[in-house]
Amino acid sequence: MAETILVTGGTGTLGRVVAARLLGNGREVRVLSRRPAPAGTPYAWRTGDLKTGAGIAHAAQGVDTIAHCATGSLGAGDVAATRTLVDAVRGAHLVYISIVGIDKIPFPYYKAKLATERLIENSGLPWTILRATQFHDLVAALTRVQASLPITFTLKGRFQPVDVREVADRLVELALGHPASRVPDMGGPEVRDSRDLARACLAAAGRKKPVVAISLPGKAARAFRAGANLTPAHADGKITFEQYLDEH
Numbered sequence: 001m002a003e004t005i006l007v008t009g010g011t012g013t014l015g016r017v018v019a020a021r022l023l024g025n026g027r028e029v030r031v032l033s034r035r036p037a038p039a040g041t042p043y044a045w046r047t048g049d050l051k052t053g054a055g056i057a058h059a060a061q062g063v064d065t066i067a068h069c070a071t072g073s074l075g076a077g078d079v080a081a082t083r084t085l086v087d088a089v090r091g092a093h094l095v096y097i098s099i100v101g102i103d104k105i106p107f108p109y110y111k112a113k114l115a116t117e118r119l120i121e122n123s124g125l126p127w128t129i130l131r132a133t134q135f136h137d138l139v140a141a142l143t144r145v146q147a148s149l150p151i152t153f154t155l156k157g158r159f160q161p162v163d164v165r166e167v168a169d170r171l172v173e174l175a176l177g178h179p180a181s182r183v184p185d186m187g188g189p190e191v192r193d194s195r196d197l198a199r200a201c202l203a204a205a206g207r208k209k210p211v212v213a214i215s216l217p218g219k220a221a222r223a224f225r226a227g228a229n230l231t232p233a234h235a236d237g238k239i240t241f242e243q244y245l246d247e248h
């Protein structure tokens, strides 16, 4: 019987690319989503909710590998959601996408990611965890969401944005391989000041306005300013932020 790979969050920014890249590898590709299957989907679709547990047993049945890309709106429920997933599977290789620096930057979302990593490590399942830096999409969204303001605000610090297609390629490689525990971090090709990235985003939209970096108090913002979200030794991505902006 063909190997079955379940992609949680297979409708999300990362998961949808992971699912598409897994097609054609001779495996059954299942997508888990809270929504019903769209017409003509090429996936073995499973409607389920990791928050309530509805449909998860059916989604996890007979699965060999899971690319776990689902995340809730603010992430606070991600630990419980992952517990639901872990409890539903039997012996599957669990591949998890995490974020560079979550052990050093105590943002609430990052604390939940770290707790989720620990849960997976202690789950008894074979596992692989990849930490990536912020996706281009997220960094661009931080500026785009302020489109109606006369000033663009950024968090004082730097980003090393990475293209989601390259992260998906790496995640697929890991999902098709053997369990590898924590693998080396993955970052984008350039470390850039947050103001510089905001200006690039504005320029791509043909706009010009002041960009102001805010220095927030607290340990998390301090760690971010110190660059704990970066991995310059693993600047593996090739697609720059400007290349991404050209395409979007």
Ligand SMILES: NC(=O)c1ccc[n+]([C@@H]2O[C@H](COP(=O)([O-])OP(=O)(O)OC[C@H]3O[C@@H](n4cnc5c(N)ncnc54)[C@H](OP(=O)(O)O)[C@@H]3O)[C@@H](O)[C@H]2O)c1
Pocket: 008, 009, 010, 011, 012, 013, 014, 015, 032, 033, 034, 035, 048, 049, 050, 051, 052, 068, 069, 070, 071, 072, 073, 081, 097, 098, 099, 100, 113, 132, 133, 134, 135, 136, 138, 139
């Ligand atoms: N964004 C970044 O910069 C970045 C960087 C590094 C790592 N990551 C990590 O990459 C992962 C994916 O991020 P993303 O930006 O692709 O997320 P996203 O676009 O917000 O997608 C979230 C996905 O989670 C699913 N989901 C949410 N709640 C669910 C629930 N209760 N039950 C089942 N599915 C649920 C959604 O599916 P439906 O709505 O269809 O149900 C959706 O497909 C996250 O773990 C994130 O921490 C992100």
